[in-house]
Amino acid sequence: MCPMSEERLSKETVEHIARLARLELSSAELALYQDRLGRVLGYVKELSSVKTDPKAVVQHVPRDVVALREDRVLDFANTRKLLANAPEKSEDSFLLPAVLDGSNEN
Amino acid sequence: MKINEWNIDSLTGAYRKRSLSPVEVAKYCLSAIEKRGKDLNCFLQVREDAVLASAEDLEKKFNDKAKLPLYGVPIAIKDNFLVDGWQATAASKILQGYVSPYTATSVERLEAAGALIIGKTNLDEFAMGSSNENSAYGPVKNPWDTSRVPGGSSGGSAAAVAAHLCWGALGTDTGGSIRQPASLCGVVGLKPTYGRVSRYGVIAFASSLDQVGPFGRSVNDVARMMEAMAGYDRKDATSSRSVVPVYTESVARASAKNARFGVAKELLEGLDPEVRQSFDLLVQTMVANGAKVVDVSLPHSRYALSTYYLIAPSEASSNLARYDGIHYGYRSKGSRGELEQVYLKSRGEGFGPEVKLRIMLGTYALSAGYYDAYYGKANQVRQLISQDFVQAFEKCDCVLMPTSPSVAFKFGEKAADPLKMYASDVCTLPINLAGLPSVSVPSGLSSDKLPIGVQFVGRHFEEQRILDLAAAYEKLRGPFPIAPGVRE
Numbered sequence: 001m002c003p004m005s006e007e008r009l010s011k012e013t014v015e016h017i018a019r020l021a022r023l024e025l026s027s028a029e030l031a032l033y034q035d036r037l038g039r040v041l042g043y044v045k046e047l048s049s050v051k052t053d054p055k056a057v058v059q060h061v062p063r064d065v066v067a068l069r070e071d072r073v074l075d076f077a078n079t080r081k082l083l084a085n086a087p088e089k090s091e092d093s094f095l096l097p098a099v100l101d102g103s104n105e106n
Numbered sequence: 107m108k109i110n111e112w113n114i115d116s117l118t119g120a121y122r123k124r125s126l127s128p129v130e131v132a133k134y135c136l137s138a139i140e141k142r143g144k145d146l147n148c149f150l151q152v153r154e155d156a157v158l159a160s161a162e163d164l165e166k167k168f169n170d171k172a173k174l175p176l177y178g179v180p181i182a183i184k185d186n187f188l189v190d191g192w193q194a195t196a197a198s199k200i201l202q203g204y205v206s207p208y209t210a211t212s213v214e215r216l217e218a219a220g221a222l223i224i225g226k227t228n229l230d231e232f233a234m235g236s237s238n239e240n241s242a243y244g245p246v247k248n249p250w251d252t253s254r255v256p257g258g259s260s261g262g263s264a265a266a267v268a269a270h271l272c273w274g275a276l277g278t279d280t281g282g283s284i285r286q287p288a289s290l291c292g293v294v295g296l297k298p299t300y301g302r303v304s305r306y307g308v309i310a311f312a313s314s315l316d317q318v319g320p321f322g323r324s325v326n327d328v329a330r331m332m333e334a335m336a337g338y339d340r341k342d343a344t345s346s347r348s349v350v351p352v353y354t355e356s357v358a359r360a361s362a363k364n365a366r367f368g369v370a371k372e373l374l375e376g377l378d379p380e381v382r383q384s385f386d387l388l389v390q391t392m393v394a395n396g397a398k399v400v401d402v403s404l405p406h407s408r409y410a411l412s413t414y415y416l417i418a419p420s421e422a423s424s425n426l427a428r429y430d431g432i433h434y435g436y437r438s439k440g441s442r443g444e445l446e447q448v449y450l451k452s453r454g455e456g457f458g459p460e461v462k463l464r465i466m467l468g469t470y471a472l473s474a475g476y477y478d479a480y481y482g483k484a485n486q487v488r489q490l491i492s493q494d495f496v497q498a499f500e501k502c503d504c505v506l507m508p509t510s511p512s513v514a515f516k517f518g519e520k521a522a523d524p525l526k527m528y529a530s531d532v533c534t535l536p537i538n539l540a541g542l543p544s545v546s547v548p549s550g551l552s553s554d555k556l557p558i559g560v561q562f563v564g565r566h567f568e569e570q571r572i573l574d575l576a577a578a579y580e581k582l583r584g585p586f587p588i589a590p591g592v593r594e
Contacts, residue, residue: 014466017466017469017470017473018466020469020473021423021453021462021465021466021469022427022430022446022449022450022453023450023453023454023457023462023465023466024450024451024453024454024455025454025462029459029462032459033462033463033466036463036524037463037466037467037470039523039524039525040415040463040467040524040525040528041467041470043411043412043415043525044412044415044416044480044484046409046412047409047412047413047416047483047484047487048479048483050406050409050483050486050487050490052483052486052487052489052490053486054482054486056486056489057489058485058486058488058489059489069340069343076207076208078207078208081205081207081208082207082433082434084205084207085203085204085205085207085433085434085435086432086433086434087431087432087434087435087436087437088437094432094433096432096445096448097441097443097444097445097447097448098445099445
């Protein structure tokens, strides 16, 4: 199973994708993914030669699966259990670094 | 025969006669896990006290519960299912220490049927992999040959069942993650129709493909688990309302006579010669016992690998966006001060290499300017793959195909080349893309004494038919050998 053609991705493209995906990568990782992404994308390019109907209805759920039901809120009784998994918390809240500083206040 | 070789019905029968108790069996499993499970690395968590407490509770409630179909049956759960009070790491560092606040519907239903949850099993990180080498907690070893992989991603579940450390196990199958390890470990594994078993409480990988299913040592054991857990769940929007049959009733009297099997030549290319031999022998056995075999054509299945590796990573990149270091899981110590740094560093340090690769693949395929050419196109090809099966099922009731192109391979053999590894799932991927049910059954051993499997694929929601035919084959095949070390 060899890639038919390698898709050469630039280092900048890989950096851009990693940024979009919110992944900090080392320079060694960057080189690794440049190679691996290129190989996989080169392989999957074969799909462009398959004749398809762009207007075809794309359906992946079997027809008898009905997604509709009453839209009802169910309370989750145990917020303590949810908060127990938080890396940082304060009483009944998740803690995160400050998003706003004084200069952004209206 | 030692108790660990009994099937589920014999075990529950012995409980009902009071010749055996759930606590005795729980202790047996815990000691076997301690002796053998540690070496195989198939469990990520075993809570001895909780298991014994549950077994004692089952004993106390004998009068109410002994009639339940899975009363006291030890079942292992893949570590990407939530079970209240147990960890759920998905074999990722990013979820190390995560304790489930509630229980997945499938597990809840097994417990309601009397099952005893015995432990959480190892897997490829976030169920992404075909060898279990992608676990952040070390790979699982194949009980048939510990220098070889058990398959993946549900390698821990398959190995635990093959090594008789439990009577059954749950796995998830997105591209072959139940069937391929079942095949490599010599056990039965069922991937039900998409929508047949609730996905509620299962850590999402690719939501249009993920499906929950059972592992067992026989088709009947798998059918027992299925009838307990399948069916509508209001908490899963893709869960089907169609009626769940009592699978075991029909399985018991199954026969191959007059069955119409389809065989697709396209899917028999590139197989190990011994896998091909075993497949051909199975087909001959079925024909000799009254089944008919017709040629079917699945021409678009050759694009399944490319289609899958665009759709699954795309969905994964979206599903895994939730691991942000805020609500749960790993938060990088080096990210104090700025929110975006929390995301970048926590995710960069918390995810393993294959997961990062797939997140980036998906991000690329979904990004502006590429969406139509990659994700959009893949979905159109997916339709063609599905339509091929619809046409095939006009000529037959069940498609037969090998489960894996090879037997269990050595550690490291495919780890460096993603495409080589992805090709391990070439026989199973088309079935996920089409949303069909498929059960893998052991069909023989190679000259190296490694298991080979064949899958029986059915129409949507025809689990009954494929289980019946698989059971009919199982009877003709006779008892399958037990993995080395189990009887020692």
